[in-house]
Amino acid sequence: MMFEILSVVVLALASVNAEFKANCTHPCNCNGVSWEGKFTYPFYFSGEDSGMTYDYVFSPCGAKIDCGNTSKPVVICQSNRTSQANVVVGASSSVVWTFASESDTNQFTVTYRDGDNTYDEKTRKGVISVTVTAQGNPSFVFIGENPVNDNELDYVFAAKIPPGGVSPGIVGIVLICVVLGxxxxxxxxxxxxMFQVKGARGIEVVPNYSFWKDLPFLIKDGFLFTFQPCLSGCSKKNTYSHLVSK
Structure with a gap:
């Protein structure tokens, strides 16, 4: 009986600490976290592997990447700095988000699959280990290649991004759209x-027409009321009277 209880406890703890694979297919955001606003896309960086230098381009949020003659929706592209050959490392057509747990979004891995397999018949994948932290500046680095098996080759990256799901710029755009709408x-x-109910015609169909007609003058009056004291004070001549000694 005691062994069964301990087994249940161990299994429960294992399930709590188990990784959580989110049901997300979007390349840019999932489970309250987002790449949006973390880097300027397309994001360019370089890395070395086996004595060779490679240039990488990362763009998960819509900005297109030129990665040679491919029709794939590229998210990560590798370019050999010597031969200029391009390889699709990962695409937005197959994305997996894996979090440390269902409630922990500060540590997660994003895997962009469906990369090229034209060179050695190994399908490329971009595997990015992400840490969310307010400390330091955002970073994105290439760690190295990891041959998973005879058919798959992982390109491993590490990124550090600040917290926040949606960038302030996106929030501002949304607010502007809401106000304009x-x-x-x-x-x-x-x-x-005004036309159907009140029978207005011509320019009078504009709701509150008199208010909108007077609005420029109201703005002018408000400006003068606010800044006129300062303008008058700045331009006012010195009126100080000196004492006359007897």
Whole structure:
């Protein structure tokens, strides 16, 4: 009985610490984490392997990569600096996100599969071990090649990125789109109401037409009210009166 209890406890602990393979297929984001805004894409870097220097291009979030004559949606491309030969390391058509656990998104691995196999009949994969931390600057480095078996070859990378799922730039764009959409709906719906319900015609179908007509003058008045004291004070001549000694 005691052995069975210990076995259950060990299995439970193993399941808690087991890796979590997320049900995500997007190359840029998964489970609340995102590559968006972490680097400028396409992101260029270099690495060495077996005495050879290679240049790499990484672009998981939409920016296209020129990786020779290929129709694949390339995410990672390798270029031999000597021969200029290009190899597709990984594509967005087959992506696997693996996290340390279901609740831990600070350590995870992204695998971009469906790479080239034209040179040695080994299909390439880009395997990126990612650490999310607020310490230091973002980094992306090539670790080395790892022959998995006779048919697969892993290109291993390590990245360090700051926390945050969506970049501030994306949030700003979304807010601008929401505001513009609300303004457009305001004018469309308001014009329909003015035309159909109130019987307005011509320029008067614009909702709150008098307000929009006076808006430039209201802005001017607000500007003058805010800055006129400063302008007057700056241009005011010195009115100090000196004491006259007797």
């Amino acid at each position: 609300a303004v457009i709906l305001y004018f469309i719906i308001g014009s329909i109401v």
